[in-house]
Amino acid sequence: MKKRVYIAYTGGTIGMQRTIAGYAPAPGYLESRLNAMPELHDPAMPDYDIYEYSPLLDSSNMQPDDWLKIAQDIATHYADYDGFIVLHGTDTMAYTASSLAFMLQGLQKPVILTGSQIPLCEVRNDARENLITVLLIAANYAIPEVCLYFGDKLLRGCRSVKVNAMGFEAFDSPNYPPLGTVGIDINIHWPYIRRVGPGPLTVMPLHDTRIGALRLFPGLSAEIVRNILQPPLKGLVLEGFGVGNGPTDDGDFMAALHEATLRGVVIVDCTQCLKGSVNLSGYATGSALAQVGVVSGYDMTAEAALAKLIYLFSQELLVERVRFLMQTSMRGELSEGKL
Numbered sequence: 001m002k003k004r005v006y007i008a009y010t011g012g013t014i015g016m017q018r019t020i021a022g023y024a025p026a027p028g029y030l031e032s033r034l035n036a037m038p039e040l041h042d043p044a045m046p047d048y049d050i051y052e053y054s055p056l057l058d059s060s061n062m063q064p065d066d067w068l069k070i071a072q073d074i075a076t077h078y079a080d081y082d083g084f085i086v087l088h089g090t091d092t093m094a095y096t097a098s099s100l101a102f103m104l105q106g107l108q109k110p111v112i113l114t115g116s117q118i119p120l121c122e123v124r125n126d127a128r129e130n131l132i133t134v135l136l137i138a139a140n141y142a143i144p145e146v147c148l149y150f151g152d153k154l155l156r157g158c159r160s161v162k163v164n165a166m167g168f169e170a171f172d173s174p175n176y177p178p179l180g181t182v183g184i185d186i187n188i189h190w191p192y193i194r195r196v197g198p199g200p201l202t203v204m205p206l207h208d209t210r211i212g213a214l215r216l217f218p219g220l221s222a223e224i225v226r227n228i229l230q231p232p233l234k235g236l237v238l239e240g241f242g243v244g245n246g247p248t249d250d251g252d253f254m255a256a257l258h259e260a261t262l263r264g265v266v267i268v269d270c271t272q273c274l275k276g277s278v279n280l281s282g283y284a285t286g287s288a289l290a291q292v293g294v295v296s297g298y299d300m301t302a303e304a305a306l307a308k309l310i311y312l313f314s315q316e317l318l319v320e321r322v323r324f325l326m327q328t329s330m331r332g333e334l335s336e337g338k339l
Contacts (some may be wrong), residue, residue: 003046003139006081008073010066011056014116014127017174025056030087038197039132046139057116059089059096064206064310067099069246071203074104078201080304083110083138085274090115090170092163093148097157098307101146101331103206106199110143113157114150117168123253126151126168133182133325141188144196145332147179147192154180154188158304158333163274174275175299175335192330208234208313215272216240222252229260235309235322236267237302240289243270244278244296249289261293264319268305268326270297277335295323298334 009015014021015030031050034040040048051073053056057066074084090252097113105112108170112134116127127306134149146157151169180188210232216239229236240246246269261267269278269289277299278288291294297305305326312322329335 001236003082004014004080005046005048005083005085005135005138006074006077007048007050007085007087008070009050009052009087009088010062010089012059012087012115012250013119014087014114014130014258015056016119017121025058027052027054027056030120034131037128039128040135041243044136045132045137049081051079053288057089057151059092062089062092062096062117064099067103068203068206069272070096071100071103074100075201078109081109082133084112086111086113088113088115090117093169094162094301094303095307096155096302097129097146097148097160098301099311101158101304101333102157102308102311104146105202105204106196107146107201108142108144108196108198110138110147111142111157112138112154113146113148117166117170129307133186135236137186137188139178141180141186143184143188143193144209145179145194152182153178153237154182156192158331159301160306161274161303172274174301175277178330182295193212194306204311208316209239209310211235211237211306211309211313213237213239213302215237216241216246216296218247220247220253221339222250222256223277225253226256226259229256229265231263232262233265234313236265237297237305238267238269238294238308239272239302240269240278240286243276243286244271244280244289244290245283245285248285254288254292257289257294258292266299266309266319266326268298268309269294270298270302270305295327297326300334304333
């Protein structure tokens, strides 16, 4: 019996067509292109159904409500398909991949996000290879994770970041090995894949988006920091220097952080560096941040930390529980932590 794959087409470059004003999405266009690809009708390929979202979105316009819509779409069709593909624009693909990893609790089947840098309508493109490969992986490899496929690499979704705006190898997983690599063969690296116990798929909803992000820079005004931390903000991803350091000689800056943590704002320290981990005990400047209530994001990406904060606050947990879980690996999003 042939495997079946569900394709959720949310928008993005992959299905755009040329217009006078430039590339733009067009309803029904991608499906017509797929139907015309003889490779997808080869006996070695799985059967697939494609559902086109309306309206089709440039991923820059994606919001948490759209993440929830995708998760619920997968859950609705979960029993009928062997794997799932989400076609998505590249700009915020890492955010969507991270959020789906947290929302899809009990996932036992592959969910793979992909797209392209050049649309399928062009003669030379990366869309064709990405589509064919993810169809084969989603159908034939029982990977119980949300993944992102790009540039011949299958990445854990909540470890992925966009690293190249122009190249075909647009994404990487700086602090975790690829779950699979594709060349002549498709090689899945099973030791790196998470194993989950049996259980039904549950969609954990998102509804609390009072979360922010702030990248530190020399000369950042404490007044700006204090204004960002004002209610109704509940959580902040703070992108620190190096291993998570900050300007701790600035008393007003430190006071602003301390005032916020005392009233229950969860501030998570991630590194601005592409690789490496936060260590709040390595330098005095890091220890000072910990003393005012900032918690370590270890080697989480900023995208994963933001999605995780939204997810945890949507569960209406106590603040101390949120702080604990932000330092605990839940979906393989960090390598260190309390558990």
